[in-house]
Amino acid sequence: MSNTFYAPGEQRAAKVNDLFARIARRYDLINDLQSFGLHRRWKRRVADLAAVTPGARALDLCCGTGDLALALARRGARVTGLDFSAPMLAVARRRQGGRDIEFIQGDALQIPFPDASFDIVTMGYGLRNLASWEAGLAEMRRVAKPGGRLVILEFGKPANALWRSLYFAHLRCSVPLTGWLFCGNAQAYAYILESLKHYPAQLAVAAHLRALPLANVRVINFLGGAMAINYGEKAV
Ligand SMILES: C[S@@+](CC[C@H](N)C(=O)[O-])C[C@H]1O[C@@H](n2cnc3c(N)ncnc32)[C@H](O)[C@@H]1O
Numbered sequence: 001m002s003n004t005f006y007a008p009g010e011q012r013a014a015k016v017n018d019l020f021a022r023i024a025r026r027y028d029l030i031n032d033l034q035s036f037g038l039h040r041r042w043k044r045r046v047a048d049l050a051a052v053t054p055g056a057r058a059l060d061l062c063c064g065t066g067d068l069a070l071a072l073a074r075r076g077a078r079v080t081g082l083d084f085s086a087p088m089l090a091v092a093r094r095r096q097g098g099r100d101i102e103f104i105q106g107d108a109l110q111i112p113f114p115d116a117s118f119d120i121v122t123m124g125y126g127l128r129n130l131a132s133w134e135a136g137l138a139e140m141r142r143v144a145k146p147g148g149r150l151v152i153l154e155f156g157k158p159a160n161a162l163w164r165s166l167y168f169a170h171l172r173c174s175v176p177l178t179g180w181l182f183c184g185n186a187q188a189y190a191y192i193l194e195s196l197k198h199y200p201a202q203l204a205v206a207a208h209l210r211a212l213p214l215a216n217v218r219v220i221n222f223l224g225g226a227m228a229i230n231y232g233e234k235a236v
Pocket of ligand 1: 013016017020061062063064065066067068082083084085088106107108109123124125126129130131
């Protein structure tokens with residue numbers, strides 16, 4: 001296997017699965033270190049936008065260790081968390097406590113639920129990892145009920161050229177260094193920039209959501225666009 005975790009096309013899923021199996025144990029710690037804890041605030045914003053009503057059905061795709069699934073469950077949703085990585089799901093299940101969450105192993109590109117099943121569909125840092133981000137968005141829309149909300153948190157691309165190059169330098173240098181120091185794996189964290197370069201980011205995702213179509217499409221930027229939430233609603 002080559003030493004990059006990015007692969008186009010059919011090899012994508014196997015490479016991404018291998019990556020998360022290697023870092024699952026340290027994933028949460030490194031998220032806190034690399035974002036200075038800010039990812040928690042951005043995830044709270046996702047949960048705010050999801051506008052959970054009591055008993056709402058929520059699907060958190062690419063749920064990983066369960067941060068978003070837990071946030072939605074705390075607000076009263078009945079949550080399904082889906083991920084294809086058994087080691088990431090094992091961490092999520094350990095964190096679950098007694099909350100109303102079902103964690104299942106599956107592929108976000110072939111969601112094992114019928115059309116119009118969920119009031120809320122979220123995805124945190126998953127879209128950039130899919131073999132086809134467009135197919136991922138179509139699946140999210142398919143399983144949302146009419147009036148359902150799609151909320152996607154992902155790395156972004158700052159519009160300002162100077163800020164973008166500084167940010168990319170950070171992703172190229174200090175992020176892999178932290179990965180090496182705390183997880184013994186620089187390559188897994190170098191993958192963030194590699195995958196971001198192949199991902200069109202928040203503005204193109206918003207244009208695609210409008211075309212699907214979704215209503216009330218919004219982009220919420222953080223840190224000058226270094227992080228972003230894409231939001232849209234399935235028409236009633
Ligand atoms: C960066 S982690 C994000 C975890 C969590 N959502 C968060 O915000 O911290 C990306 C997750 O996406 C999962 N993933 C990537 N491609 C997937 C796919 N096609 N189907 C299901 N899960 C996938 C990985 O296994 C990994 O757990």
